[in-house]
Amino acid sequence: MKNINVVEPLFVSTFKCIGSECRDHCCKGWDIHLDKPSVNRYLKSSLIEIKMLAAENIITTRKSFASWGTMKLNEAGNCAFMDENRLCKVHSRLGATALSNTCATYPRAANTFKYEQQKTLALSCPEATRQLLASPDAMLFAETIRLQKEENKAKDLVQEKKLLNLMCLNIIKFSGTNLDEGFYALASFLLGAEKIRPEDEWLVEIERHFSEALNALAQGHIRQQLDQIKPDHNLQWSLLLRLQSWFSTMADKRAFPTLNHYVNKLIFIQAEGAKTDDVSQSMIRLNEVWQNQVMPWFAERPWIMNNYIQYRIYDDFFPNDENRNPLLSLYLLTAEWFLLKSLIAANVELVGKLDEEDIINIIYSYHSITKHTPQSVVAFLAEINKVKVNDDLSLIYLVK
Structure with missing residues (x-):
């Protein structure tokens, strides 16, 4: 068994779809790719309505297992499975487990590495955006360990890159509402990181540049430089x-x-x-x-x-x-x-x-x-x- 570190901001873990109350639902205006099991499930459904809608509107492409077919959109640009209440007929008639992978996961996504998964949400979902902006704690992170049989089939996470990412996050967080100062501080920090020589001790140098960026923000030096x-x-x-x-x-x-x-x-x-x-x-x-x-x-x-x-x-x-x-x-x-x-x-x-x-x-x-x-x-x-x-x-x- 392998230990997988799972990172998740609070607004990701608490997210819930609001269905027909959404200001701009996700079942219109873009390609809906269906995996092979979903295509077969809908075409062979025992429910006549689902079967007929599938036969009339699914275009079988067989591009890959994950993209076995696409859904034609109606004149309003909506998925054929959407009902008059802007809810999915597959979900209401067959249950959540019958949804294609695309429909079951959106807006959830993840950056996946060999031993770490960083969960996120796509902000093209208006409810995900609302929840991100609504809470002061939305970007607080939780980390848990998940056991699985083998590591993820992805690149290993370079710890130096993870540290860079965390430092940039903290620089922005520290800047508060003064995001112009935060961007300037990021530029100074990244310029410093770029100048670290191969013979230098990278961790010592990057921590020095990070501390300098935070101090420049705290002492008002960034503001002074921007004003000039x-x-x-x-x-x-x-x-x-x-x-x-x-x-x-x-x-x-x-x-x-x-x-x-x-x-x-x-x-x-x-x-x-x-x-x-x-x-x-x-x-x-x-x-x-x-x-x-x-x-x-x-x-x-x-x-x-x-x-x-x-x-x-x-x-x-x-x-x-x-x-x-x-x-x-x-x-x-x-x-x-x-x-x-x-x-x-x-x-x-x-x-x-x-x-x-x-x-x-x-x-x-x-x-x-x-x-x-x-x-x-x-x-x-x-x-x-x-x-x-x-x-x-x-x-x-x-x-x-």
Whole structure:
């Protein structure tokens, strides 16, 4: 028997689907892959309705055991098994054990290593997003040991990478509502980690850089350094335009109408600024709203956006993506934060108030469109790369 370490944030362990009460259910707008046993179960069901729906709507692809078929969506973009109450007929007629693996697990997911599993939830589920943002304790971790016959068929977890991830989590947590300081501290920390020489004692050096980052936050040095940096409004403007253009190509995706509702408000603010031939005016306007209206609201709820960035670091196992260096991963995270921040500020400016429901809508719809295919992440990063200046450290201009 093998010991498997299972890590789970509190909001993951307490998550419950709310079924038909969900603001945007998960049975529409994207491909539903069915495993071989599920395809056969539905096609051979003793319940005539299930059998007929399966025969009419399941496309047998036989791509793999896990993707033996896909479900055709109806004119409304919904799964054929969904009833008038937005509940699954397979679940209600055959029971939860009859669900395909995709339907049974979503939004649950995990980063799996040889001897460790890090459980998570996909924030494309609006209820998962709501629960992440609702509780100050949502990102508290629990660790348990699970016994299984053999180790997971995955790479071993490099302890140095796990330590890096935990240090980044703690830097963000320590920054509280001042996430701009947190991102700057992360940049300083990762730059220090990058400079550790092969002959140096890695653990000693990385702990030194970590302590320096926390001390710089605590003593106000990060704030002082940020205050001396002039924001690059042209970079900010260009990034938002490129991302808006990319979003327009995703109109067929689930949750696009929700995200587009907020994107259009941002477009309006930028269009107003463009009339003056001074793009900085829109960026200054959004920043003033953020500082004067959004930040005081967050000060009364300091866990909300901090939980979100902690989640992103945990869920991505940041900064350890094998396809890009740590600073580029930080650039991507910072650019995404800048976009979400701009969408929130634009909505507050035009609506006149800040509501937690709007933040949930922005985050879940953004994740629904950008986080479910590797192609989307690559395309999103490509748009960011087109407006970068100098190097990955131009991310600093996005936190101002």
